[in-house]
Amino acid sequence: MNPQSDQSKAIAIGGRVLSLLEVLGLTLIAIATVIAGAQEVTEMWGRRQVTLADLLLLFIYLEVLAMVGVYLQSGSLPIRMPLYIAMVALARHLILDMKEITETEIIATSAAILILALAVLLIRFGQTRFPSSPAGHTEEQRD
Structure with missing residues (x-):
């Protein structure tokens, strides 16, 4: 063997x-x-x-x-998909709980959405500017 x-x-x-x-x-x-x-x-x-x-x-x-x-x-x-889901979930939280949450929590949740949006923007920029595939294709071009 x-x-x-x-x-x-x-x-x-x-x-x-x-x-x-x-x-x-x-x-x-x-x-x-x-x-x-x-x-x-x-x-x-x-x-x-x-x-x-x-x-x-x-x-x-x-x-x-x-x-x-x-x-x-x-x-x-693609890492962007969970980020999109997280942004929608946070927006839904703001809409549902607007009357029960404090101003600080509203600002913190809004800041979290902004951070996630900036992360998506940074990832897209990185994928476009520095593609990982040898042929230089972005994620959407490979699909």
Whole structure:
């Protein structure tokens, strides 16, 4: 028996198991997101009212599904997607809790949104100015 061959087989099997677990986890996230979205739509239907907070929550669900789709298709996740989700979640927090939070919390949440937006801008600038692929393609050009 060749120990190097056994090690290569073990690594290959381990990689396949991890890939399978990754797909399973992403599938569970997608199913849970669809269920949560359906529950939100059912609540809106029952109230017979759609608020901005409802729409932002549905947008968050949609972004999570898009993020799962991108990850399944490409095997990598653009870091901007979670940043967009975080910005929408913080904006939703501001909208929902505006009457209950203090001025300091409003300023802090707004500053957090601004920091995230600046991070997205910096990442986009870096991807455009210093592309990581050998051919000089940006993230959108590779998709």
